[in-house]
Amino acid sequence: MKLWAPAVWFRQVNPLLKMIFTLLALALALGLKTWTAMAVLVGFLLLLLLLTPRLPWLGWLGLGLLGGGAVLTYFTDSAGVMLTILRVLAILLPAPVLAGTTPPADLVRALQTVRLPVGLVLGVVLIWRFLPLIRQESERIWEANLLRGIDLKRHPRLIFSGLFVPLIFRMVSYADEVTVGLETRGYDPQAPHRPARAWRGADTVFCALVGVLLVSIGGWEWSH
Amino acid sequence: MVKTFSWQLKDYVFAAFMAMGILLAAVVTQPIAQIIPIPGIRTILWAPLAGIFLTLGMARLQRPGTVFLILGPVGLILGLINPIITLVLLVPALVTELVMALVAGYGSRTRRFWGNLIYFEATVLGGVLGTVTGLTAAFGINVPVLNPWLLLPAGSVAGLVAGLGWWLGERVVAQLQKAGKLDIG
CATH class of the missing domain: 1.10.287 (Helix Hairpins)
Known part of the structure; x- marks a missing residue:
């Protein structure tokens, strides 16, 4: 399957960084109190879902519904309902994003480098x-x-x-x-661990994007 | 001969294959569990199948740490779906290991029975309490499953199915031993 350039880029991000982001997203999903901050998080996850080879249509659908829901919530008094829906999405989305954009061999290699x-x-x-x-x-x-x-x-x-x-x-x-x-084959479970994978440009860009996301979420959460 | 207590390659591999069985049991039972709204139902459906592999692993490896060695990779893999699953699987495993370390492992049928019982009971209680606490914290939902009249039957049924899993596991152990396929030290 031929992937578009951003999808190829996202597959190169270190799987360990994606795992850390998954945990961070889950913690945010449980901790955030404002629907706007939660919408920023879910929007980011839906954008990442566009980069998966099999589920990009779900990402487009989700972004459409998120936009519609946000407009509706802004003009009606349904912030609580919106927050609950977004929280469920923020809990459910990180796993398919991680699984859909990480080749199994890369995941195994990344786990082998961890002590x-x-x-x-x-x-x-x-x-x-x-x-x-x-x-x-x-x-x-x-x-x-x-x-x-x-x-x-x-x-x-x-x-x-x-x-x-x-x-x-x-x-x-x-x-x-x-x-x-x-x-x-001479496999020794006590042999030294594989050296960690070299830091790549894709890792830096991903960390920068997550940094921007956290600042935006923090801004929405504290300003409300 | 001095018996060594360090894990060997064959132990890691055997534990990994038992973990595969437990994972398959989860894959088979969880879709059914999702549509039955009873507290602890996931464990109740999962325990008879998972108990077979857990008992087999206990019988073959016998040492303290066996349950953790088998369930650790399962928890890590299912944690990619949701890290809460890792906690629900591994905290009861830790409790089981702490209790079973007092009797030095899983060398006898009785100890394996207790190992199964403690693990699955702890999973039901931990799962139900964890779900309730999580739902209450995350969504402000007052979930009425903390009612002891709901927890009590869930715990009792979990005990029964854990026993069933252990019994089936012991039957397989006996068959494997008879066929000369299981080397129990």
Whole structure:
């Protein structure tokens, strides 16, 4: 899929910065008291949503509704309702923005540079890599049951023995194979962490934009 | 022979695969939980499936820290959806680890039962109280679920389903052992 230039730029921003911004947005969503400040935050998140490859239409729709809602709220006495709607949006929006604009490999690489416990990082890396495989495996087991004439949808009491037990057997086998694979490739969980990724221009621009956002939100919040 | 207590690569990998099972259980049950407006319903639906993988992980790894090692990556991944989920998953895990550290881990069936029970009960109570506090703080909504007559049945059902998850998990442990697939130290 061909992306437009701002979307390509936003994909280059360090995933750790995006994660910090997600937490910051959530804290602001819970803490802000004025609908105008919240509208600034949601507007910024909707602009970022335009940069996702799959959901830009949702961003345009959201911006349209936000504009309409803001005009309506300005001329009527419905600030409380508007604040609640915007708060829900501000809580829901950061995750799709982060997930939609970060390639999984970049996210894993970024997590590897953080000095998190090795079990945590290895766990996330393995889940990211093998979860689709385990899902495929469960589909195969389901189909194998159908071939044997057992439709698990119609016999839910057989789900445990017909789906879960074989799936767990496969998972345990995979765990053993992955361990052997990692050991034979010389993987050492205690080895030094990867060096942090170099700071890029995209990171600076993103931080500057977030700084402007915070100043604007602070201005609206304190002036009301 | 002196038994070492440091985690090895095989432990990390096994915990990660159990975490995958728990994540799949969440993916399967959460869409259903969203449409049932009962306090603690997410845990009640999730516990029987997640309990299988948690019990299996406890049986294989046995040491204090097992629950945290399994649920840590799950909390980190689901935290990308909402950081509150991380807290709801990991604070009960911390409580479970603190309690179970007193009995030195998950070496027996009884300890694994208690580990499951404590974790899922703490998740229900923490989840309900956290949701109520969060909703009240964020939206000024006075949510009436703090009523003990609603919390009590939710806690009781959570205990039952945690027990069910543990029982199913122990059945799988027995089958894996019989097949020579599970090396319990």
